[in-house]
Amino acid sequence: MYSYRVRNLRSFSDDPNSEYIEICPLTIFIGTNSCGKSSLLRTFPLLRQSIESHTSGPILWYGKYVDYGAFSEAKNKSSSSEIIFFDYKFDLRGDSSLSFSQNEDLSVDLSLGVTGIEKSTVFDSLTVKALGVEVSVKYNEDGAFNVYVNGEITDAILTVNNKKSQGFIPSISLLGWRGGAEGCDLGDVENSEDIELNYYELIDKYNYYQAISRDGVKRLYETLSSKLQGDYENFYDFEREFLNGFYFDGIESVSEFDSFSLLSKEELFNVQKELLVAYFPTFIDEVNHYFECYFQRVKYIAPLRSTAERFYRFQDLHIDEVDHTGSNLAMVLRNLSNHQMRLFKDWSLNNFGFEVYVPVSDSLHYEILINIDGQETNISDMGFGFSQILPIITSIWLTEYSKSNPLSIRGRIPITYVIEQPELHLHPKMQATLAKVFAKVAMFKRNIGSPINIIFETHSKTMIDALGDVVEEYGGRESINIVILEKENNITKVTQTGFDDEGDLLKWPIGFFSGR
Numbered sequence: 001m002y003s004y005r006v007r008n009l010r011s012f013s014d015d016p017n018s019e020y021i022e023i024c025p026l027t028i029f030i031g032t033n034s035c036g037k038s039s040l041l042r043t044f045p046l047l048r049q050s051i052e053s054h055t056s057g058p059i060l061w062y063g064k065y066v067d068y069g070a071f072s073e074a075k076n077k078s079s080s081s082e083i084i085f086f087d088y089k090f091d092l093r094g095d096s097s098l099s100f101s102q103n104e105d106l107s108v109d110l111s112l113g114v115t116g117i118e119k120s121t122v123f124d125s126l127t128v129k130a131l132g133v134e135v136s137v138k139y140n141e142d143g144a145f146n147v148y149v150n151g152e153i154t155d156a157i158l159t160v161n162n163k164k165s166q167g168f169i170p171s172i173s174l175l176g177w178r179g180g181a182e183g184c185d186l187g188d189v190e191n192s193e194d195i196e197l198n199y200y201e202l203i204d205k206y207n208y209y210q211a212i213s214r215d216g217v218k219r220l221y222e223t224l225s226s227k228l229q230g231d232y233e234n235f236y237d238f239e240r241e242f243l244n245g246f247y248f249d250g251i252e253s254v255s256e257f258d259s260f261s262l263l264s265k266e267e268l269f270n271v272q273k274e275l276l277v278a279y280f281p282t283f284i285d286e287v288n289h290y291f292e293c294y295f296q297r298v299k300y301i302a303p304l305r306s307t308a309e310r311f312y313r314f315q316d317l318h319i320d321e322v323d324h325t326g327s328n329l330a331m332v333l334r335n336l337s338n339h340q341m342r343l344f345k346d347w348s349l350n351n352f353g354f355e356v357y358v359p360v361s362d363s364l365h366y367e368i369l370i371n372i373d374g375q376e377t378n379i380s381d382m383g384f385g386f387s388q389i390l391p392i393i394t395s396i397w398l399t400e401y402s403k404s405n406p407l408s409i410r411g412r413i414p415i416t417y418v419i420e421q422p423e424l425h426l427h428p429k430m431q432a433t434l435a436k437v438f439a440k441v442a443m444f445k446r447n448i449g450s451p452i453n454i455i456f457e458t459h460s461k462t463m464i465d466a467l468g469d470v471v472e473e474y475g476g477r478e479s480i481n482i483v484i485l486e487k488e489n490n491i492t493k494v495t496q497t498g499f500d501d502e503g504d505l506l507k508w509p510i511g512f513f514s515g516r
Helices: 037-041 043-052 199-206 214-225 236-249 265-278 280-296 329-334 338-352 384-401 428-447 461-474
Strands: 003-007 026-031 083-093 105-117 120-130 133-139 145-149 152-160 172-177 298-301 355-357 369-372 375-378 415-420 452-457 480-488 491-497
Touching: 026 037, 026 428, 026 461, 037 043, 037 415, 037 452, 043 280, 043 298, 043 415, 083 280, 120 280, 133 265, 214 265, 265 280, 280 298, 298 384, 329 384, 338 355, 338 384, 338 428, 355 384, 384 415, 384 428, 428 452, 428 461, 461 480
Parallel strands: 026 452, 026 480, 298 415, 415 452
Antiparallel strands: 003 083, 083 105, 105 120, 120 133, 133 145, 145 152, 152 172, 355 369, 369 375, 480 491
């Protein structure tokens, strides 16, 4: 995921030319109270709770992690538009059915529009740009969905499943053609070996495998057939083999056809474009899977974490992820092996100056201890800041300890930490230390090819200054994006800045922290 933006959500405008937020290993949101920081940051856990749940629409506004209320409360109330847009720029890396090799990146721009009907949120529009082609699906007044390719309407009619969302984007399938032909199962054709249909009759009659662009599929075949090698009585066998191969295995498998070796680079690019348009529902399935993989790897930590308890009741549960409030922190630590516990103690000591551990006990109750300079203290007797920082550092360490970052079938997708106000109840020295640990972890993981993105909002000038110190000493200013949010006439304006090589901020508003 390269960048994203929201439009018409809370205080954000519906301007299609509004700025995208660049996602870096470290992305920091800064602004005054009620300027839109949380609304922008919480879209990450919003998408995670929407994808993880069985929903009746594309967005679950109120769920496990965050609460936007409902569509009517999430929409910008000062706007006349009744559509909220979620816009993303990302890569399908190597495993797209449109990729010729696993080393090929396929850049995609996606915009999903949702609207409200009564109390429900429903799909309104979808626009995808890839390979120089723009495909849009838009709701019309007749209750159907029109399909546009580069701004021109096609003759395809799509149906969108709003009743049971199986991902961020509702499932899309071909309903038929404006000329009256209906989608038809190909079983009767595939089981008839003696049938002789030319390619055009086949497409016209059966809408082969949900192809939404009849002309596009024809152009694709014409490109390939002009380069065909081999002796064919007719092209029917080749047609079936090619189309079946693409649908099930992608373009990389069908590229083994002799004809591909004779195609120019431009012709290969045209093949990809025609496939994208012709089999748009299949491509959307791939995009949906990418979003599922990406947002399931989002780890959200809320601004107010659970307070510490003196003792915790033993439960025979295995939990390996700190929840967004830190309420299960004790169980996560309790599930660490002795070896993991030693590593965590050493890590917390080296980075923060104290050890955290759960001693072994035969009791049904256990406690979290903090060791500072050899003095052990129950966490409930420590300052409130310890209960607020421990869920953060434990969650970060769990990823730091995991030296592998498993490959999804969509390529290497980063773990994204989304943290609200990590500095709460922390002394400025500890705030600076935490910021430096964020930078260390994010930059190190990026360098070893196992990326972590950390996105957080803060009111702490100390944390910003500490990141500047990191840049001055170690470099890496391109890995940090400072996002300044300010309100003008009830609309949030976004400015993105960063550090120079000396660690000084660029484009910093005068009086931003002091108010003078």
